[in-house]
Amino acid sequence: MLQIFPDTSTIAEHVSATLVAKIQSKPDAVLGLATGGTMEPIYAQFVAHAHRVNLDVSRLTSFNLDEYIGLSPDHPKSYSAYMREHLFSHLGFDTSRLHLPDGMTQDLEAHCKAYAAHIQAFGGVDLQLLGVGGNGHIGFNEPGTPFDCPCHVVELAEQTRIDNSRFFAEGLMVPRSAITMGMAEIMQAREIVLVATGEAKAQIMAEWYQQDVTERIPFTALKRHPRARIILDEAAASLL
Numbered sequence: 394m395l396q397i398f399p400d401t402s403t404i405a406e407h408v409s410a411t412l413v414a415k416i417q418s419k420p421d422a423v424l425g426l427a428t429g430g431t432m433e434p435i436y437a438q439f440v441a442h443a444h445r446v447n448l449d450v451s452r453l454t455s456f457n458l459d460e461y462i463g464l465s466p467d468h469p470k471s472y473s474a475y476m477r478e479h480l481f482s483h484l485g486f487d488t489s490r491l492h493l494p495d496g497m498t499q500d501l502e503a504h505c506k507a508y509a510a511h512i513q514a515f516g517g518v519d520l521q522l523l524g525v526g527g528n529g530h531i532g533f534n535e536p537g538t539p540f541d542c543p544c545h546v547v548e549l550a551e552q553t554r555i556d557n558s559r560f561f562a563e564g565l566m567v568p569r570s571a572i573t574m575g576m577a578e579i580m581q582a583r584e585i586v587l588v589a590t591g592e593a594k595a596q597i598m599a600e601w602y603q604q605d606v607t608e609r610i611p612f613t614a615l616k617r618h619p620r621a622r623i624i625l626d627e628a629a630a631s632l633l
């Protein structure tokens with residue numbers, strides 16, 4: 394289902410309300426969390442909303458989509474640091490329940506298997522938040538990733554590294570590879586909310602709209618998901 398909202402603040406309110414309602418109805422829910430600029434206003438709104446209603450988040454479990462290889466959780470550009478800055482440090486989470494792939498792991502293959510197994514051990518994700526890359530990637534599942542691919546190591550597409558270089562100060566290289574939850578774990582989530590905002594997403598949204606399901610555009614997989622919502626602002630919807 395496609396929903397178009399006027400702007401990012403309306404989207405942030407709507408997604409935040411969805412999260413709050415989910416957590417109120419299932420306080421021990423398993424959330425799949427995303428990073429990126431799109432999520433920043435959403436997490437800010439959710440934090441404010443959670444404080445307002447005194448939301449108990451202590452029983453939640455979360456699994457983040459991805460992490461750069463070679464960045465430790467303390468590195469300011471790691472997704473671990475992002476999550477602390479925008480969400481985890483603001484509410485009373487039980488930090489032992491908050492999971493991200495470990496970008497410093499010595500055994501990448503074993504770590505990917507363990508991360509996927511950990512998600513399964515919790516019965517999968519109840520509500521998965523997603524942004525989308527300019528090339529249609531979700532998490533870091535780049536174009537061409539098989540839809541049944543589990544958590545894996547990925548060499549980032551050049552376009553992805555260029556897009557994400559805005560988050561890295563001059564002189565700091567965007568890592569070349571990452572660990573990402575696979576299309577398999579994402580598609581197993583019981584509910585998915587993908588958000589795309591701004592003109593930079595208009596072209597890929599138009600492709601999503603026009604194309605059938607294709608591994609060339611990873612997030613077209615969501616067309617087959619029974620409870621996936623694609624939420625756009627007017628700028629991202631401008632070429633539909």
Ligand code: GLP
Binds near residue numbers: 459526
């Ligand atoms: C990054 C992340 C994705 C994110 C996407 C969009 O590469 N791995 O999970 O959804 O790119 O990011 P942004 O919201 O900054 O446009």
